[in-house]
Amino acid sequence: MTPDSVASDLLPVRRVLPNGLRLGYIQLPVGSQAAALVRVHAGAHDTPSEYPGLAHFLEHLLFLGSQAYAATDSLMPFVQGRGGQLNASTRERHTDFFFQVATETFGEGLRRLLDMLARPLLDEAAQLREREVLQAEFLARGRDRETLCDAAIGTALSAAHPFAAFHAGNRDTLPVEAAAFQQALKGYHQRFYHTGQMELLVAAPCSIEQLLELLQCSECQLPVAPAVARPLAPLRADDGAVLHLEVDGARPCLNLAFALDGLPDQACVALDVLGAWLASQASGSLSAVLRETCWCDALALRVPYWHDGQGVVVIEAQLTEQGMADRAEVVAAVRSWLQFMTLQAPWAELWDEYVQIRQRGLLGKEPLALLRYWIDPAAWAPSIATDRVRQALQALGTQITEAKPIVLTVDGVGGNQCASIASTQTGFALRLAPERWPVAGDRAWQWRLAARNRWLSAHARPRVAPVAVPALCWLEHDDDSRGQGALYLRWQFATDRPPAGLWHALHAALQVHIVAAVQAGVELRFDDLGSSWSLMLFGYAEALPLVLQDLLDVLKAPPIEAFDNGQRLLGEATAPGANELLIRQLLRRLPMLVEPAAVEDHAVPDQPALERVWQGAPWDALAVGLPAHLSGPLQDVLAAMPGRSELPVERQTGHPLRYQWSRFGNPGVETALVLFCPLPVRSAAVEAAWRQLARLMEGSFFRRLRSELQLGYAVFCGFRQLGERSGIIFAVQSPSASAAEILGHMEVFLESFAASLETPSADLLQVLCAGESANGLSRDLRRRAEAVWQARLAGCDAEHPAAVAAAIATVDVVDVRLQLRSLRAAEGGWHVVANADAPDGRWQQR
The missing domain is CATH 3.30.830.10 (Metalloenzyme, LuxS/M16 peptidase-like)
Structure with missing residues (x-):
């Protein structure tokens, strides 16, 4: 396939269904996996102001069961049990839900996705548990540099705008027990979760007629209503600002932020063009120039908010020590480059390379990645009006050139040199202060397009x-x-x-x-x-x-x-x-x-x-x-x-340590612990049983430690290969539990899961059977290549993945039970890495 043939093969066919649902469909070749993405055109900025975080909270709740599917049989455990991937994301003006699985299980996944969006249970007991997960996420975000930078930028806006408000949600802003909150939650769902506000994209190796037939089933029926008109507040930073933010552990960086408004429709594509050239590190690029002047290690363009022609655009520079001292010069250089790229650069050359980049990038995308690309308004398509993009880039450049930017320096100096601001506006405690900005030297920059990518x-x-x-x-x-x-x-x-x-x-x-x-x-x-x-x-x-x-x-x-x-x-x-x-x-x-x-x-x-x-x-x-x-x-x-x-030779590793503990960092507000249990023997039969065991445990581990015990929002387990060794990983980051407590919960989980295998439930047996196809040898090139390479890293031949796939079909509960016993006995060793010391003497600490 040549890059320029992407238009016919990978461009979604779009239509509006009789119920008003917007549908996009990409037909993939036989053997591909299948993916679906639903975008609900409503997000954090559309929630009632008295309940910050409600949209994000609802996103979490939708995964906790629906009318047709109980929580234990809902989309998340279904996809996890079949080796797929899924997630969701709440942004300012939209919320996305998406998953990818083997084609034979795609229909069941789509039914679960649409049923949970249309008919969620919203059980109040589950809400109370899930609120604690959001509380843990809120605490983690309160230490995240990017989150705090965006909150600090929001304080410099000239007029009230939702971007400057708090939307993360926490225990205080989500009063689950109040009848008014429950009414607002259900009201938000009723107002936005219907066909007029939804868009469905599917990529699958089936015909569109088969997809349309699937959408006729009762679980896939969505409420029908017209689109909702939503007001748009003006976005301005008339006077700009120069600010200094302290974030513990942050490396020095500079945020140059612009509040933009009233831009034409194609401005988001123009911004993507600008981002593609900003990413270049070739000779003559902005990155190369700032690196040569010893000012900057890396550059990135971030767009923390964009909707309907307005947005906040941030150029982020990772500063060197010299760059920290010469920040005014860095800002002047970046602004000069932006003016050149948007108003003076040769358009034909700029656009030609951008199109080549986007064509190449589309060729290798997995089904889900394709959908996430095409759902974005900034997505390039062969039919796009080039002249309109050029005009939008010039309009973007005019605003950037004339605007007073928000200049934010971030570092982790410590010592509380900046006063702490715990404002209701940002929701986060910010160590933020205005800064006196030195005058930049009068340096004339001579910009040109970066060298072409050969x-x-x-x-x-x-x-x-x-x-x-x-x-x-x-x-x-x-x-x-x-x-x-x-x-x-x-x-x-x-x-x-x-x-x-x-x-x-x-x-x-x-x-x-x-x-x-x-x-x-x-x-x-x-x-x-x-x-x-x-x-x-x-x-x-x-x-x-x-x-x-x-x-x-x-x-x-x-x-x-x-x-x-x-x-x-x-x-x-x-x-x-x-x-x-x-x-x-x-x-x-x-x-x-x-x-x-x-x-x-x-x-x-x-x-x-x-x-x-x-x-x-x-x-x-x-x-x-x-x-x-x-x-x-x-x-x-x-x-x-x-x-x-030289042909690889099997490495003589000797007998592994049974209990090994490595400390990384110091105990802090949160504790993170990862337990890796390697295979005791690298044979196809043992690996097959461990892969099935990991699939069986994944949903249960998540449910027990995250939802029931509420240890934190970063909780998962799964089969992984680390370097030359394969095994099962258990990972938790918690704001409340110590390393010893986290490890204790893991061991109790393994004990209780072993007991459940003695009399396995019908659901567990169903996941075990479904794993035969989910774990099979993939026809997808990337998955097949990765499986063979991992086998070679582990000292096995290229036929090992096929042998594992064949062995998976024969794995039964007895095999899984035997391997769980081996895991619990640490026959392959237990390796822990945590930001705390080992809790007892059985561990050898490195």
Whole structure:
């Protein structure tokens, strides 16, 4: 498939059904998964002002059962039990609900989705429990840098606008016990959850006639009503502002925010154009210039609010020490660049590369990602009026140029230098103060468009060649790969790990190329797996050898400044920060921690150290789905790869520690704990039983620890592979429980779940049977490639995933019960990482 054929294959067919529901449909090839997304055109800004958070609260409640499906058989446990994915999101003026599953179970999922939206139970006892979940989420958001930045920006608006109000919701704003609140909750649902305010998008390998027939069933019937007109308050920041915000653990950053209003319809697309060019880190880009001046490590465009031609647009710069001192110069440079890009840049070149980027990006998207792209008003489509986008970009530029921005500096200096503001307006305690802004120097910036991304247009010279590299496993993909391919490389380290800062140095050097690869339709990932490094390229197959070729010089000899960055980034990685949820930080560290303790080289990362690492590092590779004419170009690149080509050998790991505890960070307002239980034996039969066990436990664990015990809103379990080891993860972040209490709840859950397996319920047996297809060998290229690569990382051959899929069909309750006993006995070891010390002497703390 060529990128320019995306219009006919991946563009949704849209129609309005007789009941007023807007429908978009994409027919996918046989073998694809299926996805659905419902957008309700109402959100946080549409709730009664006396009940902040009501829209978000209702989003949570809808998952707790409906008239046709009890809570234990509702959409969430149904999708979780079948290996799918689902979520929901409440924004300012819309709320989205979405899921993706195997095609054979899609109809049952769609029935559950539409029934829960139309006929929720809204049980008051369940509301009381779920309110505690929102309270925990509110407490976490009160320490999140991005949330606090948006709240601080809201304080600088000139007129009352919902953006400046509190919408998160908490225990105080959701008086479940009050009759007036219940009336408001049901009134909001009745006002907005109907066909006039809803939009349904589906991507599935079936005909639209089959979909329309499914929508006729009773569970899929939605209330019918006309669209609701909603007023729009003016959005202004007439005088701008210069503010300083302190957030514990935050790294220095600068937010340059603009309040925009009265823009034409295509302004959201124009903003997407601007964002695509802002993301570029190529020569001549804004990122490259600010990096060369040692002011900034990274740039991003955020749009925390956008609706009907008005919005808040934020340029966020991660500052260096020098950039912190020269913030006025940074602001002047960014504003100068914005003026150039919106009012002076050559439109034809700007638009042409943007269209190429969007075409490439669409080719590799999964069904759900496709729907989330097309539901956005900023989505590019082949039919879009180019001239109108250009005019909208100029209107955007005029407002940005003439406006007084809100300039917000954020850091984690501490010491309460800023006064704390606990206002009803923001709902969060802000350590915020006005700041005196220095005058910027009179520097004349000479901007130009960033260098073109050659991966969008260049092609590897095709050549079919026999696979002659022993360390390369080449797998053809039988099904329609839609032009996609996957390529994996691994460098193994036997006894001595490389200097810790080296991986960070290479990762920093690759950042420039990660953005360019994404824009060319290729996902680039470079992972530290503890005893090995892994490079992954997935996406537009024709570009993969080209991208890998251009990465060779970076891998062999990164820029000298990358080594300094590596040391700094290593320090940041080993200390928790406010930029990311704590539990995600723990999960990211786990792969290094579960590997056997090897001797770690503490040498300063530099070019000689990197060369020593490459000299002793054997590599192996996997290519999946690439057409035969790329076999020659790919092997040419691999021949120049650093390290030496060598078939992987099974690593002798020795007997694992049974109970291992790693501490990351210090006890704080919240406690996060992740327990990883690796497989005791890596055989197809054991892995199959553990995968089924994880699927059986996922919904029950979530329900027990999140809904019933109300430990927090970040609660999950599931089967995962961390580096070279697979197993089951249990994770909780809680504002109320200690690490010892969280671990205790996990162990009690495992005990009670083991008891439930002695006399399994019909629901549990149904999930076990459904898992046979959900866990089967996927025909999706990405899932198949990932399964084979994980098998190779674990020392298994390429046939291992097929063997697991076959074994899953034979797993019964007796097998699951036996493996749960093995898990509880820690036969494969238990590895905990938490922001607290081990609670007792059975743990060996690292």
